[in-house]
Amino acid sequence: MKKMSLIKLKANRKGRIVEILGGSNLQSRLMNMGVFKGKEISKLSHVGLRGPVVIKSGRSILALGHGVAAKVILETE
């Protein structure tokens, strides 16, 4: 088990969310879109150095800005 932020996770890898840092507004926005503590998501791509991260959560594809992605902490096998 390793903990890392969504930014550090390699593309095409899966991870389970253990923590979402940041304010309650961000947490509830993500929660409403189905991204919350305990959810397993996979990372599809990372655009550029400080660009957004694209993830798959359930059947949704979501793009998270770099700053948001940095606040999503995952654990991986």
Next chain:
Amino acid sequence: MIKKIYLIGNPNVGKSVVFSRLTGVQVISSNYPGTTIELCKGYLSLGAEKIEIVDLPGTYSLEPTSKAEEAAISLLKEYSKDEIVVVNVLDSTNLERNLLLTLQLIEDGFPTIVCLNMCDDAVHKGVHIDIKTLEDILHVPVISTCAITGAGIKLLIERIKEAAPVPRDKLLHEEQWKEIGLIINRVQRLEHRHHTFREALEDASVRPVTGLVMAAGVIYASFKIVRFIGEFIINRITDPIFINLYQPILEKLTRHWQEQSFLFHLLIGDLINGKIDFKQSLGVLTTAPYIEFGMVLPYIISFYFILSLLEDIGYLPRLAILLDNLLHRLGLHGFAIIPMLLGFGCNVPGILATRTLESKRERFIAATLISIGVPCVPLQAMIFGLLGSFGGFYVAGVYLVLFSLVLILGLILNRVLKGYSPEFLLEIPPYRFPPLDILGRKLYFRIKGFIIEAVPIVLVGVAVINILIYFNVFSIISGFFAPVIHDLLGLPKESIIALVIGFFRKDVAVGMLMPLGLTAKQLFIAATLLAISFPCVATFIILWKELGLKDLIKSTLIMITISIIVGSALNLLILR
């Protein structure tokens, strides 16, 4: 007694298409979240009653996290719960995410009817939903529909009256998701599917390298196709009609008129070498219709055809991902590309679409950048028509100047304005291939909108200009502004008239430049100035409404300062 029906659902589930089906009112729908920015209202006949239906902007939850969501939710509370019905529209291909709002609606005691939309897409993707079981679990009517073809809509209407509040315990957010997980396990069966070509394309378009290659290809192809269709319509359809059909009729009708008479001046304008010249005569019956129908309309058709296609396929959110990095430096985030692209058609819908951006700061930056650096189709069509004859170099030059301006101004505004830009968080829709009739209807709707809004103003505008010229009013104005116009910008003093007219309509303004016989350099400067200086009156009013008076003044001052700086700089730098 039902007083109102509300359509509510997550963004981009097809609420607007369902709305059009129920009411017969045509509204713009696209394949990206946040197309509906204004409330749409229509009526549904239910037996003898006529009930108002309101299409609410998309929301993920009843606990709002943005202004648009807040507005949607507050409307739900206008009437008491026994007077309304809530039609909850869901995307069948993504039941899990959509059910959160459904549970919240039912828990809050709203009389709800569930409409599982896009059922054809679900079948296609191997998603099977057991509707009967879902109904048993939720205790509300569940109907599967495909709004784009109209399937299931009749049944939906029949069952609207069955909607009634049902008791259900209120759960916490985490528990709601757990509950949804359980529901999904019982009602949804996924067929294993291999990766389809469509999914491979979807993936490729959000990966850095392949994504950028695709974006470059899409933008280049769009530009080429817009030009190709536009020129085809002009050369094969509108020009032959104007020159071979309309011109002889006009000449016959006015053969016996006095060329110096007021009426001739007003309706036909000046003859060029003894003949009507649609580009230069400047009459209400000659140049006015030619500008709108012979120069601008062909490009309106081709531009909106391509834009509508890209919107419905779902490409634009992917472009937003790729451009997020760049736009972030301008104080915006990737989604701002969508209002900007809409602005290329007409700045008004572009600025309206900035409502989907979260903060006031972002909306100010986006609206200002659009009104300065994004030329609308009428203006672009005229620039092509006028500058194109001097070579593509000049046309490209105008775009280059505008693009640099957007970058520089954005960088400065991002530094100067207080606050920070909110983060990018966007759902990326799957690619969808819209049926041609849906695309055609949307195109027709937009073209009709253009004709209704533009043509009367252009006809009246040209008439007023002609009257003012006839009574020599303009020479007084142009004499007054001559120092700025002539010495600073290097333009003949008569071109002030065009710049003033630009406030009413940009296309007519460029049209006013045609008879002046400007050099390529002068035309280049005038066209660039028309693009960046004052927005047209329609844009101005929208800016006022969206930004408020204070920000409007700020935005306007920026525009005037920049026009003078850029105009004089171009005049000094370009040698010929």
